[in-house]
Amino acid sequence: xxxDLTTSFLPGTGALAATVTxxxxxxxxxxxxxxxxxxxxxxxxxxxxxxxxxxxxxFFMAGREMTAWIAGLSFxxxxxxxxxxxxxxxxxxxxxxxxxxxxxxxxxxxMLFLGIVMMxxxxxxxxxxVPGYLKLRYGDGARALSAICFAFMTxxxxxxxxxxxxxxxxxxxxxxxxxxxxVSSVTVAVYVALGGLKSAIYNEILQFLLIWAGALLxxxxxxxxxxxxxxxxxxxxxxxxxxxxxxxxxxLGHFSSNPMGVNWFGIVFGLGFVVSFGYWTTDFLVxxxxxxxxxxxxxxxxxxxxxxxxMAVPFIVILPGLLALSVLPFxxxxxxVAVQTGQHSFNEVLPLMLVRYCGPGLLGLGVTAxxxxxxxxxxxxxxxxxxxxxxxxxxxxxxKKATDRHYVxxxxxxxxIGVLVSVxxxxxxxxxxxxxxxxxxxxxxxxxxxxxxxxxxxLWKRATKEAGxxxxxxxxxxxxxxxxWVKNDPSALRxxxxxxxxxHLAEDVYRSLWAWSACVLVTVVVSYMTKPRPxxxxxxxxxxxxxxxxEHDDHWYQKPIVWAxxxxxxxxxLNIIFW
Amino acid sequence: MRESFSIWWFAGVLMLAYGVVxxxxxxxxxxxxxxxxxxxxxxHAPIWWGGLLTVVGLGYTIGFRPRHxxxxxxx
Numbered sequence: 001x002x003x004d005l006t007t008s009f010l011p012g013t014g015a016l017a018a019t020v021t022x023x024x025x026x027x028x029x030x031x032x033x034x035x036x037x038x039x040x041x042x043x044x045x046x047x048x049x050x051x052x053x054x055x056x057x058x059f060f061m062a063g064r065e066m067t068a069w070i071a072g073l074s075f076x077x078x079x080x081x082x083x084x085x086x087x088x089x090x091x092x093x094x095x096x097x098x099x100x101x102x103x104x105x106x107x108x109x110x111m112l113f114l115g116i117v118m119m120x121x122x123x124x125x126x127x128x129x130v131p132g133y134l135k136l137r138y139g140d141g142a143r144a145l146s147a148i149c150f151a152f153m154t155x156x157x158x159x160x161x162x163x164x165x166x167x168x169x170x171x172x173x174x175x176x177x178x179x180x181x182x183v184s185s186v187t188v189a190v191y192v193a194l195g196g197l198k199s200a201i202y203n204e205i206l207q208f209l210l211i212w213a214g215a216l217l218x219x220x221x222x223x224x225x226x227x228x229x230x231x232x233x234x235x236x237x238x239x240x241x242x243x244x245x246x247x248x249x250x251x252l253g254h255f256s257s258n259p260m261g262v263n264w265f266g267i268v269f270g271l272g273f274v275v276s277f278g279y280w281t282t283d284f285l286v287x288x289x290x291x292x293x294x295x296x297x298x299x300x301x302x303x304x305x306x307x308x309x310x311m312a313v314p315f316i317v318i319l320p321g322l323l324a325l326s327v328l329p330f331x332x333x334x335x336x337v338a339v340q341t342g343q344h345s346f347n348e349v350l351p352l353m354l355v356r357y358c359g360p361g362l363l364g365l366g367v368t369a370x371x372x373x374x375x376x377x378x379x380x381x382x383x384x385x386x387x388x389x390x391x392x393x394x395x396x397x398x399x400k401k402a403t404d405r406h407y408v409x410x411x412x413x414x415x416x417i418g419v420l421v422s423v424x425x426x427x428x429x430x431x432x433x434x435x436x437x438x439x440x441x442x443x444x445x446x447x448x449x450x451x452x453x454x455x456x457x458x459l460w461k462r463a464t465k466e467a468g469x470x471x472x473x474x475x476x477x478x479x480x481x482x483x484x485w486v487k488n489d490p491s492a493l494r495x496x497x498x499x500x501x502x503x504h505l506a507e508d509v510y511r512s513l514w515a516w517s518a519c520v521l522v523t524v525v526v527s528y529m530t531k532p533r534p535x536x537x538x539x540x541x542x543x544x545x546x547x548x549x550x551e552h553d554d555h556w557y558q559k560p561i562v563w564a565x566x567x568x569x570x571x572x573x574l575n576i577i578f579w
Numbered sequence: 580m581r582e583s584f585s586i587w588w589f590a591g592v593l594m595l596a597y598g599v600v601x602x603x604x605x606x607x608x609x610x611x612x613x614x615x616x617x618x619x620x621x622x623h624a625p626i627w628w629g630g631l632l633t634v635v636g637l638g639y640t641i642g643f644r645p646r647h648x649x650x651x652x653x654x
Binding site: 030033034037038041045048070201202205206209210213217221224225327355356357358359360361362365 | 584586589590592593594596597600601604605608613616617618619620622624625628629632
């Protein structure tokens with residue numbers, strides 16, 4: 001589930017906020033100037049784009065005029081927040097190269113599948129959202145259920161993002177929590193409420209470039225310091241006294257034979273299929289970016305372009321975590337231990353590496369990249385919330401006959417209110433630190449079953465309206481029930497995740513697999529018990545009942561399928577190299 | 580309203596601004612070494628990294644300047 005799983009690596013931050021007395025770095029005026037330049041530009045973009053966000057199509061869908069490159073970079077950037085950077089760098093330190101699976105098998109196949117198979121249906125149905133597609137395919141029941149779950153989830157995630165940023169700024173720079181929360185939320189509210197999705201997308205592009213500009217120096221200088229990749233592998237094996245930290249697949253024979261406590265079946269089917277496909281193909285936060293594309297060809301190319309860049313992200317996220325295992329003169333510990341002993345935690349590995357290699361100016365750029373990532377994460381959630389609230393809850397059930405102008409106003413207001421509720425959530429998290437742990441469960445509750453409902457709806461004509469609703473509900477209830485079962489009786493892990501050795505990440509992927517299976521099973525059974533819709537009504541919604549518009553590429557190398565093949569080949573080669 | 584400022588122009592301006600600030604800092608540090616330099620400071624990363632950002636930023640700022648993009652759209 002990409003970014004969202006990383007939240008589990010920042011647990012217990014409420015306690016952390018209370019106990020931190022030292023900071024990792026001090027910024028000088030050059031660093032502050034670098035940060036200020038970023039804030040000026042993002043607010044300027046919001047005011048600048050206000051004039052081009054007057055209709056609902058412009059405000060919620062960026063006018064559907066984004067090129068493949070803009071939509072593709074925004075698609076991958078919406079997922080590349082700072083929780084992603086900090087969390088996975090920390091998990092690479094904790095679990096080794098296995099963390100790479102969340103970038104490769106946990107993303108690339110699903111992104112390519114979205115571009116080549118699913119995007120044509122999303123795009124030609126002209127839906128404004130994923131719940132909107134469910135309305136067209138299954139009716140109001142499935143739409144209402146998914147819209148409410150999604151709205152709840154995005155607001156919570158936005159608050160978590162906000163609080164995480166504040167806590168990181170406190171730990172790294174000693175900034176006041178309230179200052180960070182309010183400055184970032186007011187900035188996001190201004191630029192999203194003014195410029196809508198287009199403003200969010202523009203800022204995601206800037207954030208993507210900033211992350212590379214700010215973080216790329218760490219692995220480059222790190223590899224120079226350790227003397228290259230071969231030396232790094234050797235030093236990690238020597239320092240840890242074990243070699244399973246640098247192998248991607250060869251240690252996945254059993255739960256207990258690798259640092260992550262997971263096996264190949266869970267990685268391939270749980271992560272690589274259900275979790276990954278669920279997140280990348282049905283989470284509206286990322287799908288919304290591709291729906292803004294200017295043509296069906298751009299919409300198909302965007303996820304392929306995103307996949308190519310996603311494959312490179314471990315270089316700036318996973319590699320710094322591995323380098324830290326070799327070059328840091330002290331050991332990092334789990335968050336709860338760090339709070340008690342005053343040591344540095346896994347989560348601080350990226351800031352520690354930034355401080356190690358970056359002086360004034362470069363440090364400001366690295367910190368700006370982190371701030372940009374957090375704000376982009378907030379903006380992505382808030383813009384997706386605003387769209388789903390306005391189209392799929394307010395416009396669908398509360399006020400069906402308002403004018404387009406009214407819906408745009410509602411979009412702006414819901415953006416502001418969404419940010420305010422997120423601020424409230426951020427403060428709530430401060431007093432209930434365990435909520436951070438629950439966030440990743442939320443995704444297994446709602447996204448994994450949603451994938452079952454959407455994929456059956458797109459590929460199976462026989463799926464019925466009633467089946468869509470009951471399948472989605474059954475998957476969600478199954479996931480929540482399994483989570484409660486393990487919470488009340490930890491020994492149930494042997495049934496839910498097939499092993500008592502399974503750790504949190506393994507439990508999540510297996511619970512997602514169960515939820516998806518329950519959704520698919522109930523959808524199939526209920527479909528055969530109820531009356532199907534006439535095929536004519538499924539035109540543009542389902543494979544086999546739709547005539548897809550022909551794409552006229554001048555040359556073979558312009559076809560999305562060719563580029564998807566190239567990315568797939570790169571994906572396979574990389575997995576073999578790091579086997 | 581069709582925007583006259585491309586997102587790539589904004590990206591160019593941002594990179595150019597950062598490049599100039601970081602390159603200047605790097606050059607200043609050559610004559611005024613930091614009391615607590617970072618690891619591998621002998622490689623002068625701010626100079627070559629700031630220089631790279633300046634060149635890339637300048638390229639995008641010029642290549643996607645508003646009038647130039649408007650002319651291309653008309654063609």
